[in-house]
Amino acid sequence: MTDKIPLAGVIGSPVAHSLSPRLHGHWLATYGLKGHYIPMDVAPEDLEQVLRTLPRMGFVGVNVTIPHKEAALALADLVTDRAALIGAANTLIFNEDGRIHADCTDGYGFIANMRQNASGWSAADGPAAILGAGGAARAVISAMLDAGAPEIRIANRTRARADALRAEFGPRLVVHDWGMAGLMFEGARTVVNTTSLGMVGKTEFTLSLDRLEPEAVATDIVYAPLRTGFLQAAEARGCRTVDGLGMLLHQAAPGFERWFGQRPVVDQALRDAVLGQ
The missing domain is CATH 3.40.50.720 (NAD(P)-binding Rossmann-like Domain)
Known part of the structure; x- marks a missing residue:
């Protein structure tokens, strides 16, 4: 039996412009980790079904962006204090039992x-x-x-x-x-x-x-x-x-650590990679 390769991604609509796949891809390559980070364009009416299905497909979590941040919070089974106070979630962790843990790292x-x-x-x-x-x-x-x-x-x-x-x-x-x-x-x-x-x-x-x-x-x-x-x-x-780029980079770090087991570093190499330099 082979170990499952952890999957994560970003859910939004639209999502093609997102820099998050480049960001997380850089970290995965830098630390030599198994895993993939995938952009997913999901319509609001499909969000709940998608979030309930992803854990069964090997996903360990996702980022959520516009227009799903408030809806994702409402669908979560567990919510951090800061996500509850802000009223939105940008980082979801999927527990092994399928429950959704919501946080806001902005x-x-x-x-x-x-x-x-x-x-x-x-x-x-x-x-x-x-x-x-x-x-x-x-x-x-x-x-x-x-x-x-x-x-x-x-x-x-x-x-x-x-x-x-x-x-x-x-x-x-x-x-x-x-x-x-x-x-x-x-x-x-x-x-x-x-x-x-x-x-x-x-x-x-x-x-x-x-x-x-x-x-x-x-x-x-x-x-x-x-x-x-x-x-x-x-x-x-x-x-x-x-x-504002640093805020994007730093908010990604807690999710990456939870999903892939490595605390990543935000440095100039990451900025250059995200900017395509």
């Missing part, structure tokens, strides 16, 4: 990226300013609060969504109107863009950064392009900047 990936690429940075350095109130913002807020951020200022084009986050996460969140979002950069030590502004094919980032101080570290969860208009503008004001 917040972990955010913090690890900042610590690796902004030497000496700490969430506790001072107030943070976050643009956006979607799923990524939830993950960042949760992680920043856990890491000791004293205050998180948040602005979203639809204020009600930002108000809902404050009601959920508590008084360390301060909501600002989108039209006055530039004011919340004053005194902020961490500034995060979680919106799609500046992403390839999306609206350009046009908010004023006149109040942004050089002591701040600015980061964008967008990684296409790597140097977004927001990061370029922050850099012009003297800020250190951290691109």
Whole structure:
């Protein structure tokens, strides 16, 4: 009897653009591990049937991306505290009995990226300013609060969504109107863009950064392009900047370790491989 080769993958719709197969493929090759990581385009109405079938096909787990993160959480049999708090899952582990264990590693990936690429940075350095109130913002807020951020200022084009986050996460969140979002950069030590502004094919980032101080570290969860208009503008004001690719790389590490039994390293070789360099 031969040992089964572990299978993992990423489920989304669309999913062809995903960098995750390249990312996990690099790690599998680097560590000489048996295993495969496969992109799977799954329609929302098929998600539950697919997730219940994959463990019987030799899959040890999957990543889930848009539009399945909330639905995957609801289908899971076991849920981590951080996934429950964020309200979404991006990493699923399939137990031998077929039960689905759901986690959300986006917040972990955010913090690890900042610590690796902004030497000496700490969430506790001072107030943070976050643009956006979607799923990524939830993950960042949760992680920043856990890491000791004293205050998180948040602005979203639809204020009600930002108000809902404050009601959920508590008084360390301060909501600002989108039209006055530039004011919340004053005194902020961490500034995060979680919106799609500046992403390839999306609206350009046009908010004023006149109040942004050089002591701040600015980061964008967008990684296409790597140097977004927001990061370029922050850099012009003297800020250190951290691109969004590292968050993608770091959020993948916990899942890879659970699926393939090896804690992977996020390094320049991985970045080059994922970028096709």
